[in-house]
Amino acid sequence: MDMDKLTQVMRSLAIRAGSEIMTIYQSEDFDVRSKEDDSPVTRADEAADALISEGLRDAFPDVPLVTEEQAATHGQSAQTFLIVDPLDGTKEFVQRRGDFTVNIAYVENGVPVRGVVFAPARNRLFYTEADGRTVEESGAFDPDAAGPVQPLSVATPDNAALRVVASKSHRDEATDTYINKYGIADMKSAGSSLKFCLVATGEADLYPRLGRTMEWDTAAGHAVLSGAGGYVVRFDDHSPLTYGKPGFENPFFIAHSPGTDLKSAE
The missing domain is CATH 3.30.540.10 (Fructose-1,6-Bisphosphatase, subunit A, domain 1)
Structure with missing residues (x-):
């Protein structure tokens, strides 16, 4: 290419x-x-x-x-x-x-x-x-x-005072329960793939998504975040989120800056 x-x-x-x-x-x-x-x-x-x-x-x-x-x-x-x-x-x-x-x-x-x-x-x-x-x-x-x-470059997170961004239209109790495992200094809501970009710019440290998404929803934001030094991992085992899956459907995932102490899904 x-x-x-x-x-x-x-x-x-x-x-x-x-x-x-x-x-x-x-x-x-x-x-x-x-x-x-x-x-x-x-x-x-x-x-x-x-x-x-x-x-x-x-x-x-x-x-x-x-x-x-x-x-x-x-x-x-x-x-x-x-x-x-x-x-x-x-x-x-x-x-x-x-x-x-x-x-x-x-x-x-x-x-x-x-x-x-x-x-x-x-x-x-x-x-x-x-x-x-x-x-x-x-x-x-x-x-x-x-x-x-x-x-752009991701921020260095303070794990006692993380800045979290979550979905504006798809926020649910499971997401809030997971977010509450962290020490939170600031909470933002944003729509669409802008959430990845807010982590990429250093305006947020963590974006968990516990809901259905498709690869076309996430691939561009994922690339933008990766190019700024961030990561997107599966929610269940924190392994890298990959693409080309059957039906192009994603599992739950977490986008984050390096150094974020990710909590388990349990």
Whole structure:
């Protein structure tokens, strides 16, 4: 894989998709429908998916593509592939809460090694550069020319006073019970893959997820966090979270900065 080309293409497509999404976000009708699993889908999901899928297939025709909005891609089996969630946080989008993201990642041998997370309503753009290190870009987000970037690095945690981020829409008693095993100094709620990015920037130390997620929900954020020095591990045994699993469904997991004293699942 040409990593320079990959970085350029993923970044550009995420910004273009974000622009499409914001045009619909600012309109009166999202055309909200329910998918077979009762999760919402809008014309913004579909418009972003069409743009990203076409761009990735044109640029990398020999790399398998998995995308949330195309069920036909969910039956393939691969360890190296591109994976897309064109609009993560559709519930946040529909409720106009802003915490939604465009997610594109490249998984190599079961590991998300490159990714981009763009939160257009929050004006935050995170991505891995060609060398694998993560940056946050600021500026006007021109799809054809990168603006100023700030290299990201996870924080050194204080295990007696951790900063935790958890889901805004999927918080439950089991999650709260687990979080309460830690010494907590600050608790944030955020939607979509932004939670990974808050650990990557050093704004949080720990993000536990005790709920159903799919690989397209997590791969880009996982890559962004890894490129900033963080980790994503399985909740049950703290082994690395891998990708290319049957059906692309994740187990429960924990995203964290190095040095965090992870508590057991028991």
